[in-house]
Amino acid sequence: MSPRSASRAPLTLVRIDATSDAPLHRQIYDGLRDAIVAGRLAPGAQLPPARVIAAELSVSRVTVATALSQLRAEGYVESRERSGTFVSTSIPDDLLTAHLRRRRLVQPLRPRMHTPAVRKEDGFGDETRFAPRGGPPRPFRTGLPAVDAFPWDVWSRLVARRLKRSGRALADYGDSRGYAPLRAAVASYVAAARGVTCTPAQVFITNGAQQALDLIGQVLLNAGDEVWLEDPGYPGARRAFHAAGAALVHVAVDDEGISVDDGRRRAPSARMVYVTPSHQYPLGMTMSLARRLELLRWAREARAWVVEDDYDSEFRYASRPIASLQGLSDGGPVLYVGTFSKTLFPSLRVGYVVAPEPLVEAFADARFTLDRQSPTLEQAALADFMNEGHFPRHVRRMRLLYESRRNALIRAVKDIAPDLLELGPSDSGMKVVAWLPPGVSDRDVAARGEAERLELSPVSQYATNRLARGGLVLGYAAFRSTALRHGVRVLASLIDG
Numbered sequence: 001m002s003p004r005s006a007s008r009a010p011l012t013l014v015r016i017d018a019t020s021d022a023p024l025h026r027q028i029y030d031g032l033r034d035a036i037v038a039g040r041l042a043p044g045a046q047l048p049p050a051r052v053i054a055a056e057l058s059v060s061r062v063t064v065a066t067a068l069s070q071l072r073a074e075g076y077v078e079s080r081e082r083s084g085t086f087v088s089t090s091i092p093d094d095l096l097t098a099h100l101r102r103r104r105l106v107q108p109l110r111p112r113m114h115t116p117a118v119r120k121e122d123g124f125g126d127e128t129r130f131a132p133r134g135g136p137p138r139p140f141r142t143g144l145p146a147v148d149a150f151p152w153d154v155w156s157r158l159v160a161r162r163l164k165r166s167g168r169a170l171a172d173y174g175d176s177r178g179y180a181p182l183r184a185a186v187a188s189y190v191a192a193a194r195g196v197t198c199t200p201a202q203v204f205i206t207n208g209a210q211q212a213l214d215l216i217g218q219v220l221l222n223a224g225d226e227v228w229l230e231d232p233g234y235p236g237a238r239r240a241f242h243a244a245g246a247a248l249v250h251v252a253v254d255d256e257g258i259s260v261d262d263g264r265r266r267a268p269s270a271r272m273v274y275v276t277p278s279h280q281y282p283l284g285m286t287m288s289l290a291r292r293l294e295l296l297r298w299a300r301e302a303r304a305w306v307v308e309d310d311y312d313s314e315f316r317y318a319s320r321p322i323a324s325l326q327g328l329s330d331g332g333p334v335l336y337v338g339t340f341s342k343t344l345f346p347s348l349r350v351g352y353v354v355a356p357e358p359l360v361e362a363f364a365d366a367r368f369t370l371d372r373q374s375p376t377l378e379q380a381a382l383a384d385f386m387n388e389g390h391f392p393r394h395v396r397r398m399r400l401l402y403e404s405r406r407n408a409l410i411r412a413v414k415d416i417a418p419d420l421l422e423l424g425p426s427d428s429g430m431k432v433v434a435w436l437p438p439g440v441s442d443r444d445v446a447a448r449g450e451a452e453r454l455e456l457s458p459v460s461q462y463a464t465n466r467l468a469r470g471g472l473v474l475g476y477a478a479f480r481s482t483a484l485r486h487g488v489r490v491l492a493s494l495i496d497g
C-alpha cells in the first residue's frame, strides 16, 4: 500500500451517523477499531493527522483526538514521535482471536465427559450442595431470595399467555445464543442499570450464571492457563475453571476487593481473573473505583480476560453503585455475567454473559455442543416480564424488603450478641458475614447449628488460605425479622455455650 493510499484509507472506513445516539468520538473509535480488527487497516499502516480526519469528517479535532487516545490506550494504535499515528503491529483483538483459533487447533471443545473430575482431594467439598437440604429454608440459608414475595400470579399469567398464543412456535429448536427479545431486554437493562456498553448481539443467554462460567472456561482457557480467583471466593467459579483445566491462583482480597498487587506477585501473566466487584462473595465489600481501574490496567498489560460476576448488584441499600468493570473498560476484555437467580428465583436457571462481540459465536458453538439451548418458554415469559414493567417493580419491592430484613438482622445482633458477632459490610446484597470471636471455629459452630435447625455457612469453607478469624455467612433475604431474631439468639447460645 502506498503511503498515500494508507493515509486515505481510514476516512472511507469511518461513517458518521448524525442520527445515532452514540457520541461522535465513539463512532470514530468504532469505525477505526473495526477496520483494524477486521484487517482492513493493516498493522503498521499510518493514519492521517487528526486535523485531516477532523476536516474530512466535519468534526472537531478534539473529537478525533479523543477517539485516537482511546485507541492508543487500548493498544490498537501507537504514536511515533514526529512521524504520526500508526496501527499497532500487535493488536489486542488479533491476539485474542488468534488465541481462540490456536485453542481450536490444538484442543477441540472438550466434551463433558472429559472434563477433569472435581474431586475432594482438590479441595472441593461441602461448600456446594447438589441437592437442597429439604423442607422450608432455615435461618440463615444463603443464596435464596424471598420466593414467597415473588408475583407468582403474574408469572403464571405470562407463561400461560405465551403457551396459548405461541406454544407451537416456541416448541421448535431455538437460537443457541438465546431468545432474541430476551437478549434485547437484557441488553437495555444492563446498559441502564449497570452502565454496561453492549448491543443485544453481545448478550448470550445461559442456564444460570454457572453455565456462563463453565462456557467461559471452555471457550477461553487452555489446560494449565492461570486464573486469578478471589480468596475467599465463589466455589461455583472455582469449580468451573478447574473443570476447564485451569491452574487456579488464589489471590488475597482486602477492603477494596481483589488485591492486584498480590495477583501480580503470584501470577503476573495469568490468562484470566474472576471477580465479584459489586459485592464480593462471600465477604460483601464493593470494589473501589481505584481498584477497578488498577485491575483493568493489569488486564490490558497482561492481555488477560476479566470475568465480572454481577450476581446480586440489584440490591444496594446505601451509596450509589459504582459502574460495572465492563462499562469502565470501554470495550475492553471484560465478560460481564449476570443471573436472574437472585432477582426472580434460582430454579428458573436463566443467566447471561455479555461478551466482546467476536466471542459470541464461539460461545454459541460451545453451547450447541453442550446442550444446544435454554428452554424457550421460560425465556419468552421472562422477556415479557421485563418488557411489561414487572421486573423493575419486583426488584424495587425486593430492595425495600431486603433492606428492612437486613436492618432487622443488624438490630438483632446489636441487641443480642454485640460482643460475639461482628458484622462485615452490609451495604448491598442478600447476606452478611458475621465474624466470630478469635479462636472460635466457624465449622464447629456451623456443625452445632445443624442440630438447632440453623443453616450456617462457615467463611473458611470458601477460603484456601487460613483466615485470621472464623466467620459465618448469614443469608437474610428469605427470612422475616422474627425468624432472624430467633436465629441470632440461637447462634449466640451456640458460641457462648
Ligand SMILES: Cc1ncc(COP(=O)(O)O)c(C=O)c1O
Pocket: 143, 207, 208, 209, 210, 211, 234, 236, 276, 281, 309, 311, 338, 339, 340, 341, 346, 350, 351
Ligand atoms: C457469586 C455468585 N455468582 C453467581 C451465582 C448464581 O448462580 P446461578 O445463576 O447459576 O444460580 C451465585 C449464587 O449463589 C453467586 O453467589
